Amino acid sequence: MKYRxxxxxxxxxxxxxxxxxxxxxxxxxxxxxxxxxxxGSIVLTTSNYYSNLWRDCISDTTGVSDCKxxxxxxxxPAFLHACRALAVCAVITGFFGGVLTLVGMKCTKIGGSxxxxxxxxxxxxxxxxxxxxxxxxxxxxxxxxxxxxxxDPNFRAQKFEIGAAVFVGWGGSILLLSGGTVLTYFxxxxxxxxx
Numbered sequence: 001m002k003y004r005x006x007x008x009x010x011x012x013x014x015x016x017x018x019x020x021x022x023x024x025x026x027x028x029x030x031x032x033x034x035x036x037x038x039x040g041s042i043v044l045t046t047s048n049y050y051s052n053l054w055r056d057c058i059s060d061t062t063g064v065s066d067c068k069x070x071x072x073x074x075x076x077p078a079f080l081h082a083c084r085a086l087a088v089c090a091v092i093t094g095f096f097g098g099v100l101t102l103v104g105m106k107c108t109k110i111g112g113s114x115x116x117x118x119x120x121x122x123x124x125x126x127x128x129x130x131x132x133x134x135x136x137x138x139x140x141x142x143x144x145x146x147x148x149x150x151x152d153p154n155f156r157a158q159k160f161e162i163g164a165a166v167f168v169g170w171g172g173s174i175l176l177l178s179g180g181t182v183l184t185y186f187x188x189x190x191x192x193x194x195x
Contacts, residue, residue, distance in 0.1 A: 128177075143162050
């Protein structure tokens with residue numbers, strides 16, 4: 001196969017990888033299971049507490065759940081504001097990374113010359129990298145806080161564990177980072193002048 005064909009298939013694979021990663025990161029924002037805690041040792045009296053960036057929830061053994069949004073935005077800790085901002089930035093930059101990559105790929109034929117398309121793809125790869133880093137920082141910071149509070153013997157409030165949404169977010173961020181790295185490398189080799 002020609003080098004151009006190999007690069008075209010590689011771009012398609014990286015685009016699909018990044019798109020799947022972006023979808024996974026997007027899916028964690030409305031998911032309530034960022035943290036969870038189970039209270040009670042008997043099955044019939046167990047209560048499950050879980051929360052995410054936007055609300056706290058509780059459910060009992062009968063399956064009834066009740067969620068409450070955080071009452072005041074100004075009363076929230078700076079940590080939560082930073083995690084919210086980073087998560088939203090990951091979603092927004094991932095969207096624009098997808099648009100740029102779709103426009104610049106060799107198989108779409110939307111742009112002008114090969115060099116111009118490679119530069120647009122390079123910009124898309126960088127945007128995917130920013131999205132992946134924003135997501136990775138968000139989920140890692142959240143997990144670090146949960147683990148630190150759980151292991152702290154002086155922490156008297158209710159202790160939580162890492163929820164499934166954080167693991168899904170890590171997976172999505174890894175897909176974004178790996179796809180963005182490969183896109184950036186190959187399109188940078190073609191589109192950026194070397195001296």
